[in-house]
Structures are given as structure tokens and as C-alpha cells.
Amino acid sequence: MASPTAIVSGLALATLVYFLLTKLFLVGGRGQKPLPPGPRPWPIVGNLPHLGPIPHHSIAALARKYGPLMHLRLGFVDVVVAASASVAAQFLKIHDANFSDRPPSSGGKYIAYNYQDMVFAPYGPRWRLLRKSRALANNGGKQAVQLGQVLGVCTANALGRVLVGRRVFGDISGGIDPKADEFKAMVVELMVLAGVFNVSDFVPPLQCLDLQRVAAKMKNLHLRLDTFLTHILQEHANTTAAEPHHVVDFLTSLSSDGEGSRLTDTEIKALLLVRTHAGALPPI
CATH class of the missing domain: 1.10.630.10 (Cytochrome P450)
Known part of the structure; x- marks a missing residue:
């Protein structure tokens, strides 16, 4: 188990990197197209706290508020949620080749x-x-x-x-x-x-x-x-x-x-x- 010192050091490092990357993206990403609506993310952890103990229930509740296509930032990872059959079909059938790859993960690596x-x-x-x-x-x-x-x-x-x-x-x-x-x-x-x-x-x-x-x-x-x-x-x-x-x-x-x-x-x-x-x- 990691020591408290290692945990604090890791969070401090993550905080520093987060603010540096945020500043970089704000400067270099002004021409990017807007993302779908979604809850405002927290620093570092993003919208992870919004998922709660039962993520699929929490996401369904968020979809009722923000619509069937919404954006979540899980940590440093941007995620687009398709919360209806018609929107999901756009990803899985019509534009499936563009979204066929899985994101990097420790399990895959x-x-x-x-x-x-x-x-x-x-x-x-x-x-x-x-x-x-x-x-x-x-x-x-x-x-x-x-x-x-x-x-x-x-x-x-x-x-x-x-x-x-x-x-x-x-x-x-x-x-x-x-x-x-x-x-x-x-x-x-x-x-x-x-x-x-x-x-x-x-x-x-x-x-x-x-x-x-x-x-x-x-x-x-x-x-x-x-x-x-x-x-x-x-x-x-x-x-x-x-x-x-x-x-x-x-x-x-x-x-x-x-x-x-x-x-x-x-x-x-x-x-x-x-x-x-x-x-x-x-x-x-």
C-alpha cells in the first residue's frame, strides 16, 4: 500500500500537470469545435465524482438534464456519452469506423x-x-x-x-x-x-x-x-x-x-x- 507521503506527492504532481495542460489547451485550442453539454468538471478528477456508487444510474440522471448526447471529463479523459438508441446508432452503425478503437488502458497494455x-x-x-x-x-x-x-x-x-x-x-x-x-x-x-x-x-x-x-x-x-x-x-x-x-x-x-x-x-x-x-x- 502506498504511503501517505507518496499519495500527497502524487496528487501535488497531478495538480501541477493539470494546470499546465489546462493553460496549454486554453491557448492552443481556441479554434476547436465546442463539445456537447455536460456538468462542469472538477480540477484533476473531472466528473468522476458525478458518477457516484452506481455509475449507470448517475449517467441516466445526467442525461435527463443535459440531453442524450453529453460530455464528461473523467480525470484527464474526455468522454462523450450517447444516452439514447438513436444517438448510439450514430456511433455504432453510421460512424462506427471512426469510433472503433478503444482508449488506452492498463489492462490492454x-x-x-x-x-x-x-x-x-x-x-x-x-x-x-x-x-x-x-x-x-x-x-x-x-x-x-x-x-x-x-x-x-x-x-x-x-x-x-x-x-x-x-x-x-x-x-x-x-x-x-x-x-x-x-x-x-x-x-x-x-x-x-x-x-x-x-x-x-x-x-x-x-x-x-x-x-x-x-x-x-x-x-x-x-x-x-x-x-x-x-x-x-x-x-x-x-x-x-x-x-x-x-x-x-x-x-x-x-x-x-x-x-x-x-x-x-x-x-x-x-x-x-x-x-x-x-x-x-x-x-x-
């Missing part, structure tokens, strides 16, 4: 192989290759896989078997598999860290302090996940099979897409990682 998975990768040829590979992997199986609709345990086990050939919660005979236990622990930790609000993502001057230790935990988890997935790829590289049995087999066997592009080992590991995270969440 430290866990998702520096934005190389399909969730965080910038829109472009590599992203289209990742999407194509995932679609082919989803439709490439020749046997139906029945997933549990209620039990998260069944979902996690099915994912483990389909992705890397391992059960997550014990083997089929009820025995203990250390590798499966390791995989299970990392998947759970990944889901927990993915839901953490990291203030450094919105106040960049605090990134060097890592006050919440989020970046340190993500780096540690990424190292363990990368070691595990690298071992899985090496195992499959040393085995020969007539046809792919798992997603990792299919991804490693993909030939060139005709444009000289092919998935790297890092991109394969990133795809496996995002599929594990997305699929291991319990059904709603």
Missing part, C-alpha cells in the same frame, strides 16, 4: 500483450485478421459442443477443454490436476482485475506511482499467463495430429490469408486470453 488481442487492437488489417481467425475457429469444429446455460463451472471447464485441452475445475475422474488449478486461479484473477477501476487510466500523471498496485498485479499476472500459454503452444508444436482438436491447434495451423499475413505466437496467445476471459464469465 499489461495483460492483452500491449493491445494485440481482438478487443484492444486498433482497427486495421491486423484487427481484421484477428477477427477472421476467431470466426474461423468458432465455426471450424465438426462436433457440437453443449455448454451449460446456468453453471459457470461447466462453462469454464468447456472453455478449458476447447481452448487448450484442459479442464479448469479438476479432471473428469474427480482427481487433482495442478496445471488445471493453476489455470483456474489465473482465470479468476484475470476476471477480478478486469473489473477494477484504475484511477491511473484517467489521471495519467499517477501512473508512475501505481497507487492501487493495479499495474503491478497485471504485470505479474501477465507474466504467469504468458508462461502458461507459451508452454501450451510448445506442447502442441511437439505433437502431431491429423486435424485440429482444440482452438489452439486450429489457430496454429492457419495458413496465410493470401496477403502475406499470418498470426504470430503473441497474437495467438492474446486471442486465447480474450476468449478465456469473455467465455468464463458466468451467464446472466
Whole structure:
């Protein structure tokens, strides 16, 4: 846990940077077009206090006051909120290519192989290759896989078997598999860290302090996940099979897409990682 001195120093540094950047933007941004209406931001933290304990309720209340298109400043990050179906369609359908990239985040940088998975990768040829590979992997199986609709345990086990050939919660005979236990622990930790609000993502001057230790935990988890997935790829590289049995087999066997592009080992590991995270969440 960070000491009080480190916290005070970090806030003081953030305050100084904030006022310097504010002055710079006021001088250099006079020709910029106006932003949508929204609540007046606080220094440094912006509109973060307006979100409250239940952000989606707070945003709905703000939208009733400022309209379906409004501006929030979360820390140093400007955010435009689309609070109606018609306005959201402008972003998601009509102008989707202009708003397809995700903003920088600690999760994308430290866990998702520096934005190389399909969730965080910038829109472009590599992203289209990742999407194509995932679609082919989803439709490439020749046997139906029945997933549990209620039990998260069944979902996690099915994912483990389909992705890397391992059960997550014990083997089929009820025995203990250390590798499966390791995989299970990392998947759970990944889901927990993915839901953490990291203030450094919105106040960049605090990134060097890592006050919440989020970046340190993500780096540690990424190292363990990368070691595990690298071992899985090496195992499959040393085995020969007539046809792919798992997603990792299919991804490693993909030939060139005709444009000289092919998935790297890092991109394969990133795809496996995002599929594990997305699929291991319990059904709603």
C-alpha cells in the first residue's frame, strides 16, 4: 500500500500537470469545435465524482438534464456519452469506423500483450485478421459442443477443454490436476482485475506511482499467463495430429490469408486470453 507521503506527492504532481495542460489547451485550442453539454468538471478528477456508487444510474440522471448526447471529463479523459438508441446508432452503425478503437488502458497494455488481442487492437488489417481467425475457429469444429446455460463451472471447464485441452475445475475422474488449478486461479484473477477501476487510466500523471498496485498485479499476472500459454503452444508444436482438436491447434495451423499475413505466437496467445476471459464469465 502506498504511503501517505507518496499519495500527497502524487496528487501535488497531478495538480501541477493539470494546470499546465489546462493553460496549454486554453491557448492552443481556441479554434476547436465546442463539445456537447455536460456538468462542469472538477480540477484533476473531472466528473468522476458525478458518477457516484452506481455509475449507470448517475449517467441516466445526467442525461435527463443535459440531453442524450453529453460530455464528461473523467480525470484527464474526455468522454462523450450517447444516452439514447438513436444517438448510439450514430456511433455504432453510421460512424462506427471512426469510433472503433478503444482508449488506452492498463489492462490492454499489461495483460492483452500491449493491445494485440481482438478487443484492444486498433482497427486495421491486423484487427481484421484477428477477427477472421476467431470466426474461423468458432465455426471450424465438426462436433457440437453443449455448454451449460446456468453453471459457470461447466462453462469454464468447456472453455478449458476447447481452448487448450484442459479442464479448469479438476479432471473428469474427480482427481487433482495442478496445471488445471493453476489455470483456474489465473482465470479468476484475470476476471477480478478486469473489473477494477484504475484511477491511473484517467489521471495519467499517477501512473508512475501505481497507487492501487493495479499495474503491478497485471504485470505479474501477465507474466504467469504468458508462461502458461507459451508452454501450451510448445506442447502442441511437439505433437502431431491429423486435424485440429482444440482452438489452439486450429489457430496454429492457419495458413496465410493470401496477403502475406499470418498470426504470430503473441497474437495467438492474446486471442486465447480474450476468449478465456469473455467465455468464463458466468451467464446472466
